[in-house]
Amino acid sequence: MLDKAYDPGPVESRWLQEWEAARLFHSEPKAGARMFSIVIPPPNVTGALHIGHALNNTLQDVLVRWHRLHGAETCWVPGTDHGGIATQNVMEKQLKGESLSRHALGREKFLERMQAWTRSTKSTILGQLKRLGCALDWQREAFTMDEARAKSVFSAFKALWDARLIYRGERMVNWCVRCGTALSDIEVEHEERKGKLWHIRYPAADGKGEGLVVATTRPETLLGDTAVAVNPRDNRYLGLVGRKLKLPLTGREIPIVGDEHVDATFGTGAVKVTPAHDPNDFEILQRHTEIGLRKVIGPDGKMTPDAGEGCAGLSREQARDKVLADLAAEGLLVKTEDHKNAVGVCYRCGSAIEPLLSLQWFVKMGDLAKPAIEALDKGQFKIHPQNWANPYREWLSNIKDWCVSRQIWWGHRIPVWYKESQEPVVAASSPGEGWTQDPDVLDTWFSSALWPMSVFGWPDKTEDLRFYYPTSVLVTGYEILYLWVARMQMMGLRFQGQPPFSDAIIHGIVRDKSGKKMSKSLGNVVDPLLMMDKYGTDALRFSLVVQAHPGRDVPFAEDSITGSRNFANKLWNSTRFVLMNLPERPARPYSLETLSHCCLELADKWILAEYQAALEQARKAMESCDVAAAGDALYGFLWDKFCDWYVELAKIRLQGIEGEEKESARAILVQVLNGTLKMLHPFMPYVTEELFAALKPYSGEMAAFVLKAQAPRTAFDWSNEEARRDMGTVMSVISELRALRAQLNVPPGLKIKVIAAGDAPESEALVAGHQGYVKALARVEAVEFTKNLRRPAQSATAVAAGLSFFVPLAGLIDFDTERQRLQKEAQKAEAELQKIAQKVKNPNFIARAPREEVATAEAQYGAAEARFARIKDTLQYLD
């Protein structure tokens, strides 16, 4: 016998063990089988699972389990990402706490420490994914920096190098001063900040005239100016081009150049040009090479000796203050205005990016992007929801070369070797004596880009790669659409000639209940592990997934989980109820296939029809990648239809004598419940596994686990519109009677007598035929029928299904209350009637609307009219 309430703890740990012992999630290539594969977006080895991981992985797990239940050979590959800068940063912080630094340790020792530490975080994360219930193929665990992946990375690098798609060059890159490394363009986030726009006068070199006033947001770079640019068509500055200005604070003479890219309408129309520290200005240098460049900010973020005596060694901020003060002192600071501008910041540490000229490795992207755009346009690759397709295409179309070198230690070291004046050599290991390897490592996203191939053994032509590639779907958040998804597409197409996955499901991010991003500083972070402890893993999973509507962020707070926890308990208790009503040892399992159809009563036909409809609804939702809708459909069916109505109605037979009717009810209870549990299994694997097992002696399931069983198939077509309609009629009668009881405060224990009056033969027959339902669910002791619409004295009235139901309640009710109640009912009925009347009385509607529409509207009108009349009538003769 099951306990009274579901206790997730023991159930979860038991099944976790059993699944693992059975290697339930392991997959091998199977010729001829339908295949479903996913590669996990590998979490960084920096720390613990957060709520975003919980959402991302639950979604994948739902898909994986779902497809497995539907007969596919499924493989979900687990793994982790070394996470480059992010991970190194965490370690550096640790070292700092020990008054150490990576430089003090040295590269080798530092890497040893990284290895040791990430070994433990890796296992923490994988353990947490296990706990989340993820059906990952644990024998296939991969790491972006393990040996096999290193081989993939080298192969890709070599292949791109051989194709001349990798080059080294001095370019303007995004430099993070804090992390001490270059970043790619997409690793820079733009933050709108309130800043200032300073207007500075640059005097004419010959002392004649006013000189020029430039506007800038970065006065400290003035020290590196090598020109001032104006638009050659700017009337104000005609004739100035070619003349010289005296650069304030330095005395250097710099030329005025004409450049089409200068916007005459912004600021003063004159731009100071600092080619070494501004991407635009660097472009200007390309067009006016004679101006040259001057580096005044170093990779450490401090001013270089070239910045001049007064500033050398100062930070950028200090230099700015000093320059401004000096300018003011010389009377050259003309104006200061407020100005909003977008500041580039490092996506890993948030500090302001410094555009810096530096020698880096790049991947040429144009040729790689083209096939990816084609794949999208030809429909070989689809993004769900679709609104991401356009931004994705745009990004690929305007792609820039990818800076892949990072000046950190944690990562795949660039496999390029140098020796004196010889040509550099690309090799996995040292080509021989005297060669030294490039000190930089590759962008962590370089190895991630290869992930869907590398986990299956690429570049080797393995059987895994043949069977599982391309993978079926990729599930991830929109924040890494370009960083990761696009690059996987490009690499997959380049090296395998096929997209690495045909569909990408892009989900939102988890926010708090008021829509704010979760962050430690706001204190609104929900820890998934804590939630699992408190409410159960299934509850956490379900509440996340059912809120994850395609294309929307997921609002989440602790109280979102209680509803799902309650649902798990509902499943538990409905199974408990069913088990309590089954014989200890069934002669044979219950089956829907062998149901004697002549024994099915209305409730049976109805629930089977609803069951089938719910299964279809859920399947349709899953097909359109709407996991939330699928979960919702099953939830609604189980709770509102199965528990609230069917179970209650089945009790009538269960409490009666043994016989075929009772057996039919049992069979339906067992099979519909079992089928629903299986369908819910992808969402709530633990509780459903437990209940599936408990039902096994009765359900006839032979499989050791739900995943070894099959999704419910209805061998017979249970759809039945008539049953749904008739049941609806009976349900409305019951609801009206219950409302009457509640509103008139009829004691719950008291059974009422009901006189059904009116001339609606069909309804009458339905009510007469299902008196048992009415009696049980509305607590009625007897139903009488009459054509006489005269309301008996001392009785209350309910109107439903075209009939009046008189309930004699002598001495029990206050007729003022009943009058008020009926008046309210009448009001409602009238409002409803008028609404439909608007439609039906409109000749245009009758003439132009489709015939079926008119027919239903007229039927509705008739019903509403009758209902209103009934209530009014009753009201008139109320005593």
Added chain:
RNA sequence: GGGCAGUUAGCUCAGCGGUAGAGCACUGUCCUCACACGACAGGGGUCAUAGGUUCGAAUCCUAUACUGCCCACCA
């Protein structure tokens, strides 16, 4: 500066051309023999605003207003 979403019950969101829905919260009754993590009943919305298309619009179109996101080298 470009693009994309959103604006529906107190809160969080479904619905996306035919009488306004769910969960939570709220009110009332009930510890009715599966479940109080429950049952039943109930209150609560001019579906952001203004036009338009249509027999009919929360749903389609066009503007407007907020809100959020993505992208972008205007100093």
